[in-house]
Amino acid sequence: MVHSMTAFARIERASANGTLSWELRSVNHRYLEPQLRLPESFRDLEGAVREALRQGLSRGKVECTLRFAEETAGKPLQVDRERAAQLVAAAESVASLIKQPAPLNPLEVLAWPGVLVADATDPQALNNAALELFTHALSELKNGREREGAELAKLLNERLDNITDEVSALRELIPQMLAAQRQKILDRCAEMQAELDPQRLEQELVLLAQKSDVAEELDRLSTHVTEVRRVLKAGGAAGRRLDFLMQELNREANTLGSKAFDTRSTQAAVNLKVLIEQMREQVQNIE
Numbered sequence: 001m002v003h004s005m006t007a008f009a010r011i012e013r014a015s016a017n018g019t020l021s022w023e024l025r026s027v028n029h030r031y032l033e034p035q036l037r038l039p040e041s042f043r044d045l046e047g048a049v050r051e052a053l054r055q056g057l058s059r060g061k062v063e064c065t066l067r068f069a070e071e072t073a074g075k076p077l078q079v080d081r082e083r084a085a086q087l088v089a090a091a092e093s094v095a096s097l098i099k100q101p102a103p104l105n106p107l108e109v110l111a112w113p114g115v116l117v118a119d120a121t122d123p124q125a126l127n128n129a130a131l132e133l134f135t136h137a138l139s140e141l142k143n144g145r146e147r148e149g150a151e152l153a154k155l156l157n158e159r160l161d162n163i164t165d166e167v168s169a170l171r172e173l174i175p176q177m178l179a180a181q182r183q184k185i186l187d188r189c190a191e192m193q194a195e196l197d198p199q200r201l202e203q204e205l206v207l208l209a210q211k212s213d214v215a216e217e218l219d220r221l222s223t224h225v226t227e228v229r230r231v232l233k234a235g236g237a238a239g240r241r242l243d244f245l246m247q248e249l250n251r252e253a254n255t256l257g258s259k260a261f262d263t264r265s266t267q268a269a270v271n272l273k274v275l276i277e278q279m280r281e282q283v284q285n286i287e
Contacts, residue, residue: 001235003287005060007144011137018070022137029061037065058237159279170268177262217256239286246280
């Protein structure tokens, strides 16, 4: 089964220490490009998160955001006396440079970051909990990419069916179109009352038929359609291979259009190009 590169996942877990939440957004990209937004206290997770993404995904730009709302209610407050002493010493040093400095307010010292702390939570336990939660979020993201990939495969197979119908219809019309073109030339010569060498005329008609022969292009279109179906069925990281096959399908449709000598073959070439372009746009989202 093929997978889309577009998906979203969000997962949250509350505990006595606070609430952890991961938000993962994935969009199409040529390579795997993780973008991590982690709180400073969780920076140690970056290597493990990147490795998990590398193991789980092949392509896509993936934004991973971790949030942590710490639970402080009911926890005893503690004063970091060493940090407070450093802050007071620094304040007194600056006060010595000022005439009639204002007295130092203890509440201002307590408000300084890092002076007043809650009962410390085990950072390793928090990291482990965040990494475990990320595993679940990544699994949810992969499930979303798989579901969308199934829908993309369905759309592509519908377009492939339409291409097959166009190719089959055109293949049946070719003898009629060649015969009509031959008769058109003969009628024009008759109207001009031109005396032409029958052998030379026959050679010209054969040459015209050869130049207008699109059997090879139709065969290659059918072959590429079969290969696209095989790749879709095989699944895995198929996006780059499918993109290449779209280019080959488009090449054959262009050649078909350049050889068109009848309005029906011209319209068939246009229809094929429209279908292939629709497929190409969808393939850009496949991993």
